[in-house]
Amino acid sequence: MEQLKTLLLVEYKKRKSTYWWPVWIIAGLTALSLIALLIAWIVESPNIVMYGGGEGAMGLRIGMYGTMFSFGIIFLAFMGLGAQTSLNREKQLGSDLFFRCQPVCFWKVTGVKYFMHVFASSILLLGVGVIFAFILSIVSAFFVDGFFIGNALYGTLLGWLNYLKLALVFGSLCYLFSAIFKNNALLLGAAALGILEGLFAIIEAIFRHTIRLPDVFVSLGRMVGNMGLDDIDTIRMGMIFNDWRLLLGVLFAGCCYVAGSLIYKLRAKDA
Amino acid sequence: MEHVIDIKELTKDYKQVRALENVDLQIPKGRIVGLLGKNGAGKSTMLKCLLDFLKYEGDIAFFGKSTKEWKHELHTKVAFIPDVSGLDPRLTVQETIDYVSGMNPTWNWDKAERLFAKSELPRDQKVKNLSKGMKTKLYLMLTLAKDVDILLLDEPTLGLDIVFRKEFYDLLLGEFFDETKTVLISTHQVAEVENILQDVIFIDHGHIKLHEDMNTLKSNWSVVEVPADKEDELMAFNPKSKTKTLGKVRGLVEGKITLPGADYAVPSVSDIFVAMVNE
Numbered sequence: 001m002e003q004l005k006t007l008l009l010v011e012y013k014k015r016k017s018t019y020w021w022p023v024w025i026i027a028g029l030t031a032l033s034l035i036a037l038l039i040a041w042i043v044e045s046p047n048i049v050m051y052g053g054g055e056g057a058m059g060l061r062i063g064m065y066g067t068m069f070s071f072g073i074i075f076l077a078f079m080g081l082g083a084q085t086s087l088n089r090e091k092q093l094g095s096d097l098f099f100r101c102q103p104v105c106f107w108k109v110t111g112v113k114y115f116m117h118v119f120a121s122s123i124l125l126l127g128v129g130v131i132f133a134f135i136l137s138i139v140s141a142f143f144v145d146g147f148f149i150g151n152a153l154y155g156t157l158l159g160w161l162n163y164l165k166l167a168l169v170f171g172s173l174c175y176l177f178s179a180i181f182k183n184n185a186l187l188l189g190a191a192a193l194g195i196l197e198g199l200f201a202i203i204e205a206i207f208r209h210t211i212r213l214p215d216v217f218v219s220l221g222r223m224v225g226n227m228g229l230d231d232i233d234t235i236r237m238g239m240i241f242n243d244w245r246l247l248l249g250v251l252f253a254g255c256c257y258v259a260g261s262l263i264y265k266l267r268a269k270d271a
Numbered sequence: 272m273e274h275v276i277d278i279k280e281l282t283k284d285y286k287q288v289r290a291l292e293n294v295d296l297q298i299p300k301g302r303i304v305g306l307l308g309k310n311g312a313g314k315s316t317m318l319k320c321l322l323d324f325l326k327y328e329g330d331i332a333f334f335g336k337s338t339k340e341w342k343h344e345l346h347t348k349v350a351f352i353p354d355v356s357g358l359d360p361r362l363t364v365q366e367t368i369d370y371v372s373g374m375n376p377t378w379n380w381d382k383a384e385r386l387f388a389k390s391e392l393p394r395d396q397k398v399k400n401l402s403k404g405m406k407t408k409l410y411l412m413l414t415l416a417k418d419v420d421i422l423l424l425d426e427p428t429l430g431l432d433i434v435f436r437k438e439f440y441d442l443l444l445g446e447f448f449d450e451t452k453t454v455l456i457s458t459h460q461v462a463e464v465e466n467i468l469q470d471v472i473f474i475d476h477g478h479i480k481l482h483e484d485m486n487t488l489k490s491n492w493s494v495v496e497v498p499a500d501k502e503d504e505l506m507a508f509n510p511k512s513k514t515k516t517l518g519k520v521r522g523l524v525e526g527k528i529t530l531p532g533a534d535y536a537v538p539s540v541s542d543i544f545v546a547m548v549n550e
Contacts (some may be wrong), residue, residue, distance in 0.1 A: 005371025014361050084298060095359040098410075102374040103346035269326050 007112040012120065014089070017045045018082045021195050022074045026128055030135070037139070041109050060133075060140060061155035062265050069127050069138070070157020074162065075121050076170055083174030083186045091182070096268070110261040113181040117178075118171030118253075129156040161240050165224045165226055169249050172256035173220070179260035179267070194216065223249035273300045275421055276321065281329035282529050283316050283477075290316040291477040294329070301450040305464050306457040307544055308474035315353075317474070318425050322351055335419070347377050350419040352427045358404035364392050364409060371413045378518035383416035386446065404435035411439060415446050422447060424456045428463065440467055461541040465549030471540060473550045485540070492543050494536040495528060496521045504530055511546035 012019070022268050068199045090096040099109075133152035176190030200213040225243035276298035291313045298304055310316045320327040320346070323338040331338045333345060347413075358367055368387070372378040385393075392401075392409055401409065401477040409426060414422065421442075428436040444467060448454060456464055471488060473481040499507050505513075508530075510522030519543045523538055523546050 006370055009373075010362070010366065010370045013366055014359065062513055090359070093360055095357045097324065097351065097355045098359065099354045101322070101346055101351050102371070103343050103376070105343055106372055269324065 003108065004112065007109065008116065009106070012114040015082065015085075015116070018078060018126055022071070022078045022121065023098065023124055024127055025074055026031060026055055026132075030132065033224055034135075034139075036245060037116055049164070056213040057146070060148045061158075062065070063136060063140075063150040064129070064133050065153045065159045065162075068125070068156055068163065071125060071128060071132075072163035072166060074157065075125050075167060079121060079167065079171050080116070080174055080186045082117060083178045083189070084184060085125070086175055086178035086185070087260070088114065088178060088182050088185070091268075100268070107263060110257075110264065114172075114257050116176055117175050118167050119164070122160065122167055126160050127162055133155070156238060161237070162227055165246065165249065167226075168253045169223050170219060172253035172260075176260040176263075177257040179263040182267075186218030193220075223252050225249060227251075273297060275300045275333040275334055276455070277330075278317075279330040280451050281317070281327060283313075283320055283327045289477055291320065291327070293422065294477070294479055294489060296479060296482065298455060299470070300453055300454060301513050302374070302469045302474060303448060303454045303456070303467055304381055304470040305380065305461075305468040305540075306455055306472050306474060306480060307459065307461050307540070308407060308457075309459055309548055311479060312459075312548075313476045313477040314459075314474055315357050315425050316477075317457070318351065318457055321423065322349065322404070330534065340357075341356055347375065348419055349412040349421040349423065350417055351423045351425070352410050352414055353408075353425050358398045358406055358410060364401070365394040367398060367409065368394070375417050377418045379416050379418045382418070382446075383412070383414055386415060386442075387410045404431050407435065407439060408442075411442055416444070420451065421453045422453070423453060423523075424454065424458075426458050426460075427456070428458075428460070436463060438467065440464075440488060442526070443467075462539065465540045468540070471544075473547055480547055487488060488540070488543060489537050492523060492525060492538045493527055494538045496534040496536070496543065497530055498532060501530065501532060512542065512549070 086090070090099055109151065130153065133156045134149065137149045137152045138145055166170040173184060177192075181188040197216045198217065203212060204213055222245055225241075225246040226239055274297040276296070278294055278296040281291055281294040281296075282289070294313075294317065306314050306317065313344070316325065319325045322330055323331075328456075333341060334348060338345060343454075362370065368383070371497075372380070390408060390412060392405060392412075397407060398409070411427070428439050431439065443454065449492065456468070458464055469487055472479060472485045473480070483491075495505060495508075496519050497511070498520050499515065499520055505520055505522045508522070508524045508528050510524045512523045514521045523542050
C-alpha cells in the first residue's frame with residue numbers, strides 16, 4: 001500500500017503541469033466570460049435565455065452537461081499531448097534506470113502509470129465541474145426563478161461520467177501508442193490508424209465492395225457507447241451506462257493496457 | 272569463500288556487435304571489486320545484464336538464485352548507481368528521498384536522516400538545479416540508506432572534481448562497506464580506485480582478461496628500472512611495457528627478476544592494466 005501511494009504521488013509530481021494546464025485554460029476562459037457578463041450587465045441588462053424552454057432547472061442540467069463535454073475535450077487534448085511522454089519521458093531524461101532499480105512489481109508501476117495517464121485528470125475535471133456548477137447556479141439565479149444547484153451538479157456528474165468513457169477508450173489508445181512509439185506517439189499512432197483505415201478501403205475496392213471491413217475511427221467511437229447527445233433533453237444516468245458497447249470499451253482498454261505494458265517491458269530490455 | 276554473484280557463460284550482442292562473450296565470473300562476499308576496462312570494453316553492459324536490464328545469454332545468479340527468479344525483489348538486496356546522474360530532474364531532493372523511502376522496505380530512516388543532515392543538499396531544490404557532484408552525492412546517500420548487501424557502481428565519479436570524488440569514496444567506505452557487504456565498481460579511471468580495491472577484474476573487448484586479488488596481482492608483477500645501456504638485458508625478460516626516462520629504462524615484467532644494477536618497485540594497478548589491455 002505504501003508503494004502504491006508513493007507511486008501515485010510521484011507520478012502526479014512528475015506530470016503536475018500537464019494535469020493543471022487544462023484547469024488554468026478553463027479558469028482563464030471562465031474569468032473572461034464573467035468579465036464580459038459583468039460589463040454587459042453594467043452597460044445594459046443582458047437578455048439571457050436558458051435552453052430548456054425557460055425551465056431553469058432543466059436548463060442548468062443540460063448546460064452543465066454541455067459545459068463538461070467542452071471541458072472534457074480540453075482535458076482529452078492534453079491527455080493526447082501527454083501520450084508523447086507517458087512511458088518515454090524517463091528514458092529521455094536518463095532517469096529510467098533509477099526507477100527500474102526500485103523493488104517494485106512491474107505491473108504495479110505500469111498500472112499506476114496507466115491510471116494516472118487515463119484517469120488522473122478526471123479528478124481535476126470533476127473538481128472544475130463542481131466549482132463551475134456553483135458559479136453557473138449562482139449567476140443563473142439572477143436571471144431564472146431559483147437556485148438549482150442540484151440539477152447543475154447532476155448535469156456535471158453526467159458530463160463527467162461521459163468523459164470517463166471517452167478517457168477510457170482514447171486514453172488507453174494513447175497509452176498503447178506511447179508504448180509503441182518513442183517520439184511523437186500521438187501523431188504516429190493517429191497516422192497508423194489512418195493508414196489502417198486507408199488499407200481497409202483499398203481492400204474493399206479490390207474486392208469491388210463485396211466485402212465490408214470496419215471503419216477504424218467509427219468503431220473506436222462506438223466503443224464509447226451512448227453519449228446521450230441525441231436525446232439531450234432527457235439525458236439521465238441510465239442512458240450513459242445501459243449500453244453493451246461500453247463493455248467492448250472496457251475490454252479494449254484492458255487489451256491496450258496489457259499490450260502497451262508488455263511492449264514497454266520488451267522495449268526497455270532492448271535498449 | 273562464499274560467492275554472492277555467479278556469472279556463467281554470459282554473452283551479450285548488440286545487433287552486429289558482441290559486447291560480452293562467454294564471461295564466467297564469481298564475486299566473493301565482503302570484497303571491494305574493481306571492474307576495470309577501457310571505454311567500450313563491456314563494463315556497463317555487464318552491470319546492466321547483472322540486474323536483468325538487458326537481454327542476454329547465459330546464467331546470472333545472486334546469492335545462488337537466478338536473476339530471473341529474483342525479479343524485482345533483487346533490488347532489496349542489490350543497489351546500482353549508473354554512470355550518469357540518473358535521478359529525475361522534475362522532482363525535488365525531498366520528493367526523491369520520499370520516493371525511494373516509500374519504495375524500499377529496507378529503508379533506514381535513522382541512517383538517512385544522519386547522512387542528509389551532514390550533507391549540504393538543499394531539500395527543496397529540484398534535482399535539475401543541483402550540480403553533477405551534488406546529484407551523485409544524493410544518489411549515493413539514497414543508496415546507502417537502502418541498506419542493501421551488494422552495491423554496483425558504474426563509473427560513479429565520472430566528471431566529478433577531486434573533492435567530490437574523495438567525498439564519494441570516503442562516504443562509501445565509511446557508511447557502507449563492511450565484511451558483509453560487497454561492492455563492484457566499474458571504471459576506466461584505474462588510479463582513482465586503486466587504493467580501495469581488494470580484487471580486480473580486467474575486462475577488454477567483452478572478455479575477462481584477469482581476475483585476481485590485489486596482493487596476488489602486485490606480487491606477480493614488478494617494475495624494473497635499469498640504466499639505458501642495460502636495456503637489452505631487461506628486454507630478455509620480455510617486459511609487458513617499457514618507458515625511457517633520463518638515461519634509464521623502466522619495464523613491467525611478470526614475476527620477480529634479478530638484474531645487476533637494477534632498481535625495483537611495486538607496480539601500480541594502472542601500470543598492469545595498461546600493459547595487459549595493450550597486449
